[in-house]
Amino acid sequence: MKKKCAICDGLDKEFNLCEIHLKAYENLNVGYEDWVKALNNELSMNEYLNKILNLQDTGNAIREVATYLLENNTSLTQNE
Amino acid sequence: MSNTLIICEKPSAAQHIAEALNSSKEVKKGIKYGMPYFRITTKDGDAIVCSAIGHFYQIAPKYRYNRRNYPIYDLAWKPKYLVERGKDRQKKWIKAIKEFADSSDIFIDACDYDIEGSLIGYSILKYACKNSDKRARRMKYSTLTKKELSESYENSNPTLNFFLINAGICRHELDWMYGINLSVALTESVRKYSKKYFTLSTGRVQGPTLKFIINREKEILTFVPLPYWIIKVLAEINGEVFELEYEVDKLKTKSSADEVVKQSRGQTGRIENLDQKNFHLYPPTPFDITSLQIEAYKHFRFSPRQTLNISQRLYLNALISYPRTSSQKLPASIGFSAILNKLSEMLEYRNHTKKILSLNKLSPYEGKKSDPAHPAIYPTGVIPSKKLEIKDKKLFDLIIRRFLATFGENGLKQSNKISIKEADNTFYLRGSRILKKGWIEYYEPYAKFEENLLPIFSVGEGVKFVRVKIEERYTKPPVRYNPSSMVKLMEGERIGTKTTRADILDILYRREYVKEDRIIATPLAFKINEILTKYCPSITEVSFTRELEDMMSNIELGEGKKEVVIIRAIEKLKEILGNLHEKEIEIGEELFDVIGKIKLANITLNKRCPQCNSVLYIIRSKKTKKRFIGCSGNKEKKCNFSLPLPQKGTLKLLDRYCKKCGFQLIQTKIRGRKPMIACSNCFINKERKLAVKQTTA
Ligand SMILES: [Zn+2]
Ligand SMILES: [Zn+2]
Ligand SMILES: [Zn+2]
Numbered sequence: 193m194k195k196k197c198a199i200c201d202g203l204d205k206e207f208n209l210c211e212i213h214l215k216a217y218e219n220l221n222v223g224y225e226d227w228v229k230a231l232n233n234e235l236s237m238n239e240y241l242n243k244i245l246n247l248q249d250t251g252n253a254i255r256e257v258a259t260y261l262l263e264n265n266t267s268l269t270q271n272e
Numbered sequence: 273m274s275n276t277l278i279i280c281e282k283p284s285a286a287q288h289i290a291e292a293l294n295s296s297k298e299v300k301k302g303i304k305y306g307m308p309y310f311r312i313t314t315k316d317g318d319a320i321v322c323s324a325i326g327h328f329y330q331i332a333p334k335y336r337y338n339r340r341n342y343p344i345y346d347l348a349w350k351p352k353y354l355v356e357r358g359k360d361r362q363k364k365w366i367k368a369i370k371e372f373a374d375s376s377d378i379f380i381d382a383c384d385y386d387i388e389g390s391l392i393g394y395s396i397l398k399y400a401c402k403n404s405d406k407r408a409r410r411m412k413y414s415t416l417t418k419k420e421l422s423e424s425y426e427n428s429n430p431t432l433n434f435f436l437i438n439a440g441i442c443r444h445e446l447d448w449m450y451g452i453n454l455s456v457a458l459t460e461s462v463r464k465y466s467k468k469y470f471t472l473s474t475g476r477v478q479g480p481t482l483k484f485i486i487n488r489e490k491e492i493l494t495f496v497p498l499p500y501w502i503i504k505v506l507a508e509i510n511g512e513v514f515e516l517e518y519e520v521d522k523l524k525t526k527s528s529a530d531e532v533v534k535q536s537r538g539q540t541g542r543i544e545n546l547d548q549k550n551f552h553l554y555p556p557t558p559f560d561i562t563s564l565q566i567e568a569y570k571h572f573r574f575s576p577r578q579t580l581n582i583s584q585r586l587y588l589n590a591l592i593s594y595p596r597t598s599s600q601k602l603p604a605s606i607g608f609s610a611i612l613n614k615l616s617e618m619l620e621y622r623n624h625t626k627k628i629l630s631l632n633k634l635s636p637y638e639g640k641k642s643d644p645a646h647p648a649i650y651p652t653g654v655i656p657s658k659k660l661e662i663k664d665k666k667l668f669d670l671i672i673r674r675f676l677a678t679f680g681e682n683g684l685k686q687s688n689k690i691s692i693k694e695a696d697n698t699f700y701l702r703g704s705r706i707l708k709k710g711w712i713e714y715y716e717p718y719a720k721f722e723e724n725l726l727p728i729f730s731v732g733e734g735v736k737f738v739r740v741k742i743e744e745r746y747t748k749p750p751v752r753y754n755p756s757s758m759v760k761l762m763e764g765e766r767i768g769t770k771t772t773r774a775d776i777l778d779i780l781y782r783r784e785y786v787k788e789d790r791i792i793a794t795p796l797a798f799k800i801n802e803i804l805t806k807y808c809p810s811i812t813e814v815s816f817t818r819e820l821e822d823m824m825s826n827i828e829l830g831e832g833k834k835e836v837v838i839i840r841a842i843e844k845l846k847e848i849l850g851n852l853h854e855k856e857i858e859i860g861e862e863l864f865d866v867i868g869k870i871k872l873a874n875i876t877l878n879k880r881c882p883q884c885n886s887v888l889y890i891i892r893s894k895k896t897k898k899r900f901i902g903c904s905g906n907k908e909k910k911c912n913f914s915l916p917l918p919q920k921g922t923l924k925l926l927d928r929y930c931k932k933c934g935f936q937l938i939q940t941k942i943r944g945r946k947p948m949i950a951c952s953n954c955f956i957n958k959e960r961k962l963a964v965k966q967t968t969a
Contacts, residue, residue, distance in 0.1 A: 211802075215490065215494045216493065219494045219496050220496060222496075223496030223498065226498050227498065229524075229525065230524060230525050230526060231499070231526055232525065232527050244496060244497070247746055249497045249746060249747075249749050250495065250497055251493040251494045251495040251496070251749065253493040253494050254493070254494055254495065254496055
């Protein structure tokens with residue numbers, strides 16, 4: 193009945209996200225583009241995620257999505 | 273000669289009023305059924321001055337009801353002692369007032385001149401004084417000084433202010449209807465789904481307020497910091513080293529920043545010109561309650577509620593004017609020079625008052641906001657008869673200095689910018705200084721302007737760049753609200769009133785929807801907001817609440833009818849409750865789910881079991897009924913790890929850790945005592961502290 197979230201509910205098969213994690217996922221995507229522009233393409237997705245995780249002001253939902261992506265080796269471009 | 277009964281809002285106000293109006297030798301103080309009263313003589317004859325303690329009457333369902341049979345729309349005013357338990361004092365005071373009323377023929381309402389005060393006075397006159405609300409007179413005053421009180425008695429209004437009273441009745445009825453019915457709807461949905469009882473609440477103002485906090489929290493949770501670069505140049509001018517800023521303060525790509533460094537490193541720039549601008553610094557406006565709350569939070573970290581309480585106390589000591597005002601205006605009729613002269617008796621203000629009194633015109637720098645009932649907050653000139661408590665003294669000082677500052681002349685500030693050119697790049701050196709202090713002098717230490725003096729130089733002069741480097745920085749998430757910025761936001765959004773905003777915040781904290789000074793929304797708050805947004809969005813939207821607020825303001829101004837507003841509100845409420853009712857079980861399930869998670873989180877430790885690395889919980893033994901920290905691996909892994917806990921008081925797992933062993937600290941709070949923080953791990957190892965004596969392992 194209720195839609196499950198891959199991160200909140202610890203699912204690793206389906207990639208469904210709740211409202212807040214979906215928003216975080218979108219912001220991560222947009223953020224990656226900005227980071228790449230700022231650093232002249234010298235940044236892989238994994239480097240980006242690791243860099244973000246080390247910054248103090250990174251939002252907690254962003255951290256959760258980034259960690260999930262790193263652990264599950266899911267690329268950001270994969271469709272939900 | 274006749275007998276007059278004067279009703280005040282609080283006993284301390286009653287005393288000031290009795291002393292101000294009495295023309296006989298002394299004020300005779302008496303006590304009737306526990307209520308203090310004052311017997312005085314005025315030019316009109318004998319008078320009794322008595323008082324309430326807050327509301328004696330309140331809104332309640334008209335008929336007997338069962339909470340589960342919501343919604344309830346039929347309301348009536350009833351004595352508080354019939355509605356709430358433990359209100360025996362109110363019952364006795366009403367009896368005392370009734371007996372005095374029986375032998376009186378003139379009635380005067382001298383409660384605070386605002387919505388709540390008018391309502392308190394009105395309900396006592398109507399229900400305890402033989403329906404005398406229609407013929408009672410009304411005293412209107414903003415300070416408890418003798419002069420103003422006698423004038424207000426002489427010039428009392430022939431009738432009560434029914435605009436204010438109706439606005440008050442309307443507000444109470446709406447808040448009751450919305451608050452109770454919606455909260456019961458949420459609580460009931462959980463009970464129907466789970467058979468468990470858990471108090472939940474929302475309301476007309478609470479809903480939108482919470483939504484603001486949640487939206488901010490969402491922005492913070494999903495914030496991705498972006499990099500930018502700044503250029504820092506250390507340059508030598510006349511043998512002194514200064515830090516220059518680059519023309520672009522934030523460079524968005526690393527390559528552009530690197531480029532600037534490459535070009536400028538080791539170079540010598542040339543001073544091109546000096547840009548000089550003068551700014552007027554206007555005085556601050558007189559305090560209304562919101563700006564006082566904000567300023568007191570800024571300088572003393574007083575919460576809006578604290579500031580309200582302290583200012584109320586200062587008012588009741590006749591030291592300041594009525595604080596629950598939204599006015600930023602000071603009429604000349606309050607007597608500026610008389611007040612300033614009296615303030616000169618306090619040494620610390622004497623130099624300032626002297627200076628201000630010597631100005632050729634006394635006119636305060638007023639703000640836009642006004643209030644039909646009261647002027648802005650100002651010191652009355654009365655000197656404290658006893659030493660004030662530290663917090664009271666701080667707020668009093670702030671109010672006095674603010675009052676003085678509003679009479680001050682504009683300050684004048686000069687800002688300077690030297691431009692230094694090197695090839696295609698421009699760098700700046702900024703400075704500023706105060707040319708004229710004006711009002712700032714009176715408002716110190718609450719006004720501060722840092723001066724930043726520039727070196728002596730001449731245009732065309734060379735400037736050697738000693739060091740050029742870049743720094744990588746990251747954008748910041750939006751800041752969390754604090755109690756002060758929240759109250760300011762609510763005022764800007766026109767929700768709640770100047771006196772209820774602090775209460776709404778208190779409720780959010782009490783229900784554990786928010787926590788900490790930098791307001792953080794809890795998971796429960798997220799859920800409540802999510803459900804309300806899903807099933808009845810209008811209750812979380814500011815527009816509907818604002819519509820009602822505006823309609824109520826019109827009643828206050830005599831431009832609207834209470835009945836119209838109530839009909840509109842009920843219509844909307846019926847629609848909202850209908851939606852909630854329809855989805856009751858679904859809502860109950862969703863809420864119960866999150867309540868369960870919170871309850872579990874509240875008993876789950878952050879530290880894992882040192883023996884088997886399983887999760888640790890606070891558990892209560894079924895056999896001994898005693899609580900302790902136990903290991904969730906006790907069945908599967910046969911782990912027997914456990915730690916003792918205090919058996920009395922409310923436990924709370926803290927986000928703090930033991931300095932000795934690193935274990936999570938636990939707070940125990942017993943009502944009326946200071947909370948105690950202890951480490952269970954160290955406790956078992958040795959240090960048996962006195963306070964955890966009853967503990968068993
Ligand atoms: Zn989620
Ligand atoms: Zn264990
Ligand atoms: Zn310890």
